[in-house]
Amino acid sequence: MSDQLVIDTLDFVCNRGSLQGNIPLVGLERLRSYLADTAGELTYLISGQLDRHSRPMLKISVNGNVNLSCQRCLKKMEYGLDLETELLLARNEDELSRYDEDIFVDAIYASSELSIQLLIEDEVILGLPISPRHQNVQCHVSTKAEIHTTATKEHPFTVLASLKRTH
Ligand SMILES: [Zn+2]
Known part of the structure; x- marks a missing residue:
């Protein structure tokens, strides 16, 4: 990806900038390790604003469908991303540590060269469920049930074998 979109964050806010676009998942290398596959793309909208202070x-905001791996059955699981985040722009270390102490806000350093793609990727990674699982009905736990049925099928033979051995 050579045509990475970069913004000067404080300029962007001053100009009330707004950007929207699509990012194919296949281009997000760090995110890839969290996904079952890289089909699809994300839609984003970023705007520069002042908060109430x-x-x-x-x-x-980031939207799109990604495929995760269910932690129960390890099969593919579609997950609809719908993220809304507000990130304060800290202009120095003091500001950043002050913002970090406030549990109600998230902050990053104001940068004159912030990559939109890296920013979106960070937000998506932070927004993914830690332990994704299918809803019970959709989960492929049938693999477990199959193991059970084969176990019961084998059971009579095991009993027979142990009987033979004792006689
Ligand atoms: Zn599952």
Whole structure:
């Protein structure tokens, strides 16, 4: 990806900038390790705004379907991403540590060269469920049931074998 989109974050806020676009999942290398496959793409919208205390921030929304691996049956599981985030832009270390202490806000360093793609990728990784699982009815736990039936089928023979051995 040579045509990476980069913004100057504080300029972006001053100009009330707004950007939207699509990112194919296949281009997001760090995110890939969290996914079952890289089919599809994400749609994003980023706008530069001031929060109610007049602090510069980026408002980010990301939508799209990704395929995760269910942690119960390990099969593919479609997950609909619908993220809305507000990131305050810290202009120095003091501001960043102050924002970090506030559990109600998220913050990043204001940057003159922020990659939109890396930003979106970070947000998506943070927004993924830690332990994704199918809803019970959709889960392929039948593999477990199959193991059970073969076990019961074998059972009479095992009993027979142990009987023979004792006689
Ligand atoms: Zn499952």
